[in-house]
């Protein structure tokens with residue numbers, strides 16, 4: 564009953580490596596939505612013994628969340644649409660699995676009744692998705708999981724204006740002289756430089 568997701572994973576890594584602005588990040592989220600909608604709907608329909616359909620995703624907003632990595636907003640219980648919010652901090656090479664886990668967590672909310680929250684149906688769906696698709700969706704994603712994926716990089720530079728995050732292997736010019744640069748997204752020149760290891 565599991566669909567073959569290998570082509571999706573092969574496509575995801577290069578797309579994530581190129582995702583340096585919000586439009587590209589939204590395209591990556593759209594790619595995950597496309598890949599997982601049908602598998603999720605069919606698996607949840609079987610698991611919960613009733614037809615399950617993912618709400619139409621009206622918009623996906625990118626946030627600067629570091630503790631909350633994702634959100635799914637359903638305005639009315641009978642609403643057939645929803646809005647997603649995904650943290651920009653998930654978009655860096657090597658973080659494919661955590662990103663997919665967070666987007667799938669929010670997609671799972673978008674499949675279930677608005678009042679379900681992290682209730683029993685959510686837990687049942689989560690367990691089925693993890694088992695069948697080898698995901699590691701959690702109820703609460705730990706900051707440490709994201710930190711581990713970033714372990715490869717030495718420096719993390721975060722824009723103080725828009726929260727855009729850059730990872731670097733070496734102490735390049737931006738890492739050494741952050742005040743000389745402006746963010747390509749928002750024009751701010753306040754950067755926080757963090758040495759990761």
Ligand SMILES: [Zn+2]
Nearest residue numbers: 668672681702
């Ligand atoms: Zn949740």
Ligand SMILES: [Zn+2]
Nearest residue numbers: 722725746749
């Ligand atoms: Zn910025």
